Amino acid sequence: MQLFPKTTTFTLFCAFLTLIHAYDVVREYSGVSFFDEWDFFGSWDNLTLGDVYWLDKSDAFSQGLAYVNSVGNAIIKVDNMHSVQSPQKRNSVRITTKDSYAVGSLWIFDLVHIPYGCSVWPAVWSLGGSTWPEGGEIDIMEAINLMPSNQMALHTTSGCFHNYTPPNQLGATLVTDCSTAAGCTVGELQPNSYGSGFAAMGGGVFATQFDVAGIFTWFWSRPNIPSSVTQSNSTSGIDISQWGPPSASYLAAGQCNITEFFTPQQLILDITLCGNWAGLPEVYFPSCGNRGPTGICYNDNVVGDGSNYNDAYFEIPYVRAYTTGGVAPTPTATPFEIVSKVDISTYPGYGSVTIPLSAVTATNTKLQPSQMFFPGNGASQRISWLQIGVGWWMTSIGVIILIELL
């Protein structure tokens, strides 16, 4: 017996599909209020031993390393305006959402520009809990130096794997055990996911689905962003059913129990320099060794007037967090062939060791956090009226401190 005509059944089926793929927006970070719901790190990079000092919120704003630009996009950047002398660190920014997002969440990052260049190590990622890697870590966008393409990863305690790569994963699985120092890494093979190529296309969108069925990250260069994303806004829900295959497709079934290895995640954006991935001699030298006289990451990049960091910034139209209370949607899109794949096989760095957080026991005693910011020791040509204003205040404070000392 047929209860409904076939077309009605089909319509109902489609409605059901749409339903289970729908997410509701829970928070948007954008425009003038972008920075309201993030914490700033306020310490040197004691986590990956990079040669930066991640400023607190007021210093990041007053030094012009975090702001909203004239078209309403958030900028976070490495200081490219001031001279750094050995053994100082260079100022940069690391921000973490005040909110944590549980399994069942979806995050979308619209980026116009990602920091790149020799010594530069940006990341868009999430972290659960303070005892690394007990709450799990999801690396959505991470790359170093002149890498041509993004690398994704999960970091967990032992027992979570990416042994089975589903046929619809667009990226290349490089490391399968998520508890290794590198994590279980997947290299992006689609073009323009990082560096000058990403910027030249007007950037793109990264999206991560954090689900009981697995963890899935998509990347679309600007021209390829699906209409469900371009037409969504700060209040509308989103339907991911037409998203196509993910770049990284970490399936839970039989490989990694998501709720066991991942607690609610805070989103993090940061930029460090050198440190224990970008700055490792075996990774840095083959890529950027001809950059300066010493072939050493810190000496040839961080030290100096900073003009080599003009591309070391994020420009962010929005970050959105979504949730679903419904049935877990999973990406089942049919695979497609990438027309021209990025060759990441010979490039130094992919799948290699990074030792974040508590795995680090020694701090770098040679390099101290940046001195207090003083204006006038950088490339003065680029100093804007805003910075002159800031500089005047900082000089005044400096003079007052000097008077106090004398």
Ligand SMILES: *[C@@H]1O[C@H](CO)[C@@H](O)[C@H](O)[C@H]1NC(C)=O
């Ligand atoms: C890094 O510095 C922050 C801020 O001072 C501190 O809270 C944290 O414990 C430090 N982490 C490590 C691994 O030393």
Ligand SMILES: *[C@@H]1O[C@H](CO)[C@@H](O)[C@H](O)[C@H]1NC(C)=O
């Ligand atoms: C967002 O999109 C929804 C659905 O398309 C629409 O009804 C709403 O007016 C839009 N809101 C804004 C702020 O543009």
Ligand SMILES: *[C@@H]1O[C@H](CO)[C@@H](O)[C@H](O)[C@H]1NC(C)=O
């Ligand atoms: C996954 O881990 C959770 C929490 O530890 C547990 O309750 C659940 O039974 C596990 N699921 C499977 C399929 O092993």
